[in-house]
Amino acid sequence: MALLEVDQLRVEFLTRNGTLTAVDDVSLKIEEGEVLGVVGESGAGKSMTGNAIIGLLEPPGRIAGGEIRLDGQRIDNLPYEKMRKIRGAEIGAIFQDPLTSLNPLYSVGQQLVETIRTHSDVGLAAARSRALELLNEVGIPAASQRIDHFPHQFSGGMRQRVVIALALSANPRLIIADEPTTALDVSIQAQIIALLKRLCRDHGTAVMLVTHDMGVIAETADRVAVMYAGRIAEIGPVADVIKHAKHPYTDGLMGSIPVVGQQTERLAQIEGAMPRLTAIPDGCAFNPRCPKAFDKCRQTRPDPIASGAGEVACWLIEQEAHHG
């Protein structure tokens, strides 16, 4: 049994102009200790999926269908208090902006101690020494002094390290990292990703890494899910998806990564833009931009079809299967 199973998850927003579907029949699995990358453009539903898993969808967003299971137990319909005990303890989270993720009025030590004591019955002194241990582990220099410093006394990269320490403080089995490096300098990004990767491997923590950086995925993830307009376009082992993309969208994404040292007049891009949630076309949501679209793509929506070690939501795959 997988650690986390998301089964046909559907997230909707009730607005004045009707219901918007931000996440549409998304199914994925994360095994114990596995790193699943989730990529896609802004608005593809990556963060929404993450928020739904930790039960922190902000109203008017809500889970309208599907199931989320941790160890086979449903967690999407738990009462707030029960879900609260899972958050932090079983499923941790790291958000995009380390500058705003920490409460400015408490020292990092206070925030760590509070989190540790929320999830385990330890005394103040024990919690503090555990906090110090965590700060050392995430590579905060002179941690014994820094523990009493306030967030504004740390740089962006250091704050993200503190955030990682906080997310790991109760030893969760899964961490949802929602664009953990987007707000950081490029040079810091690599350090943070390496740190996250090392810590999760050491602790055996699974990670759902939400990002729009294919490079980060290639380096870090075991498997990758490509999302487009609220649906999974392609999911599979990272090497397969990157080297032999089957969905034309994934193919386009890979093609648009510039290669260092190669002279090009124009950078490759996918024509057009992702549709708004209010105007998702019939059939495959990608069909207006797809160079290989045919009639069926404009009429019927493809569901993920098993292909190799992964799944692809594209009629081309079905066609190939018929011909082959």
Next chain:
Amino acid sequence: MVAFIIRRLLQSLIVMFVVALVAFTLFQFVGDPINQLVGVETGLKEREELRQRLGLNDPWIVQFWRFALNAVQGDFGISYQHKRPVTDLIVNRMPATLELSLISALFSLFVGVPMGVYTGLNRNGFLSKIFMTVSLVGISLPTFLIGILLIFVFSVQLGVLPSFGRGEAVLVGSWSTGLLTSSGIKALILPAITLGLFQLTLIMRLVRSEMLEVLRTDYIKFARARGLSNSAVHFGHALKNTLVPVITITGLQLGSIIAFAIITETVFQWPGMGLMFLQAIQNVDIPIMAAYLILIAFFFVVINLIVDILYYVVDPRLRIDPSAAHGHG
């Protein structure tokens, strides 16, 4: 920190000097105090003598200088009307006003903050909507009308609370307090509510909007994602972050409460400084008016100083610590 406080105290001296100057200039236009002091049958010659004796014939700059020199030594002159030192009069009246102001400030704070938190957390709740609607009344009704309405209901109709006066006061040292007798406490209820109602609604609406703002921040979402309990998130993390504006407004409002106690004191015939000031205006009692205005300026200055110090206590970002080097990641 100490240097900061000393600097602020020096600034406050300048503020008070300017207030005194402005007040004194205005007093040249409020009427002739001699007319209030003597009867109609007093001759011109006697009036002139009195004018000379009180120093009212000197140029106002001379009068001001004389006043300022004495004021620095704590001597605000003799009240024209009461024929007693102004300092004594004020010291007599101050406890009544300060007790009233303090109790209404505490009332508005201890009722307003919880109501603000509640309406912020349960934005669409039925009770929240009632609070918000009722608070409109508190904001839009003038103080004297609220006072009169309360008197009508609780004193005239129900007859449970006194409509005027301060009840029995006992002396604690040189401070006359009404807080130790049951009649004093009963008499305090209506004026305190009247005076505090506007501040209460203001604080409630402020806390509510600040809570709504803070609850949307990333650190609240992250606090929830760490599984912290609701009360820790709401009070430890959210409420504390709303405190800086709340402290500012509460501080400023405490000053206004003391200053605007005039109206409430008039409605309830509360024997405080405000009532005395109003009578002084009617009688062109310049020494009392001047002393009162300077005292109010002093209160404002002190409260602002306390507010500034509280910022440092609440918000670590304001504590400038040269030894803490910024880390590099």
